Structures are given as structure tokens and as C-alpha cells.
Amino acid sequence: MRIRTRIITATVLVAGLLTAATACGGTASVDTKPKGSTAEKAKDKGEGTSEEKGEAEAKDKDAGVGDTLALSGMEEGSELDVTVVKVADPAKSGDEFSSPQAGNRSVGVQFQLVNTGGKPYADSPQNGAQLADAKGQQFESTFADITAGPSMSSDVKLRPGAKALGWVVFEVPKGAKPVTAQFAMDSGFADESGQWNLK
Structure with a gap:
């Protein structure tokens, strides 16, 4: 009887953990359309037929160096x-x-x-940044200073409307060719990631 009770208790605990994990997890997405692009505007407004939206996306290029992506964090009003x-x-x-x-x-x-959100932003942005090479290998950031300029602070705090600028450094094999950079809010735990082409 005692063994049966333990099995039932263990089953209930595992089921509860699985339910909690499912409830916490959202739908992951990777945003590649620059802010202000036709595809991004159509997505935001929900305008046009699916065929028109598809044509707009085909015409719009994916984000690259110099482009801005609008990203959301896990909490409502958390936006960058x-x-x-x-x-x-x-x-x-x-x-x-x-x-x-x-x-x-x-x-x-x-x-x-x-x-761009309605609440203060506080995070360590390096934790949410990654590089990927042509083979699909992904590289996380490392704490290092480079001669190109000041590093991104590891403790960024921004009121609504404020901005931060800095370098995030990655260590990659000499033969690797980075082709994309990714960034997600909340130290990388946000469901939405931004991706930029580097080539």
C-alpha cells in the first residue's frame, strides 16, 4: 500500500511539473524584419491578404548591420x-x-x-546575445575589452526612452565565419529573438 501511494504521489508531482513547464513556455519566434519595413507594418496592423503579406515579405530584406528590430520581453510593457x-x-x-x-x-x-516600453529595463544584455556561423555553430558572448570602443555594460538600466550603446564580444574559432547575430531580452529567456545577417 505504501509503495502504491508513493507511485501515485510521484505521478502527480511529475504531471504538475510538466503542466507548469508547459504553462511557462510561450511560442518562440525569431524576428528578422527591420522596423519600418513593409512586412513589419503589415504584420503589426494585420492588413492585407495573406498573399499580399507574402509578397511584401519577399520584397523586404532581412535585417542586417545598421537595421533596427523591435523586440518584446517576457513582461507586458517590456520593449526594446x-x-x-x-x-x-x-x-x-x-x-x-x-x-x-x-x-x-x-x-x-x-x-x-x-x-521603447512603458517600464524600466534592467538586464545584462550580453547574456541574450549570440553569434552563429555558416555551419550552424552558436557562440555566446564573453567578457572582454576591444580597441573598437567601450563594452556594453553588464548592468544596463534604462528608463523609458533612454538608450545604451556598447560592444559585445564573442570568441570564435579562427576558421569560423559568423553569418548571423541574435539578441533576446531577459538575458536570452524572452520568447522573441531578433536576428541580423552579418555577411
Whole structure:
């Protein structure tokens, strides 16, 4: 009887955890359409037939260096306009302590964040940034200084309307060719990610 009670209790606990995990998880999406593009406007307004929207998306290019993506966080009113401003590849180390390991090189991506939401933004933006190469290998950021300019702060706090600008550094193998950069709010846990072509 005691074994049966334990099995039932364990089953109920596992079912509860699965339900909680499902409820917490949203629908992940990757935004590639620059702010102000025809496709982005049609998506926001819900205008046009599905065929017209498809034609608009085909005409619009995916975001690249210099383009801005409007991203949302997990909480209502948590929104950023994120721009990949510049790319430094290879990036030269700013000091003797932040050189990449043998066989690797540093790549810097300069991000600009503008708080377009209705509440303050507080995060460590590096945690939500990634690079991917042509093979699909993904690289997370590393804390390093480069000569291209100041690093993005690891403790960004922005009131609505305020902005932050800084370099996020990645360490990649010397033979790897980064082709996309991604950014998601809430240290990368937000359901919506932005993606920029770097080539």
C-alpha cells in the first residue's frame, strides 16, 4: 500500500511539473524584419491578404548591420528597439588580459538598445546575445575589452526612452565565419529573438 501511494504521489508531482513547464513556455519566434519595413507594418496592423503579406515579405530584406528590430520581453510593457550598429571581425584585444585562447579570435558586435516600453529595463544584455556561423555553430558572448570602443555594460538600466550603446564580444574559432547575430531580452529567456545577417 505504501509503495502504491508513493507511485501515485510521484505521478502527480511529475504531471504538475510538466503542466507548469508547459504553462511557462510561450511560442518562440525569431524576428528578422527591420522596423519600418513593409512586412513589419503589415504584420503589426494585420492588413492585407495573406498573399499580399507574402509578397511584401519577399520584397523586404532581412535585417542586417545598421537595421533596427523591435523586440518584446517576457513582461507586458517590456520593449526594446535593438540595432546592430557595427561589426569588428577580427576585433583587437583592448588589454593583455582579454586575449582569445590559441586557435580562436575575438569578434565584436556593437549593439544599441533603446527602451521603447512603458517600464524600466534592467538586464545584462550580453547574456541574450549570440553569434552563429555558416555551419550552424552558436557562440555566446564573453567578457572582454576591444580597441573598437567601450563594452556594453553588464548592468544596463534604462528608463523609458533612454538608450545604451556598447560592444559585445564573442570568441570564435579562427576558421569560423559568423553569418548571423541574435539578441533576446531577459538575458536570452524572452520568447522573441531578433536576428541580423552579418555577411
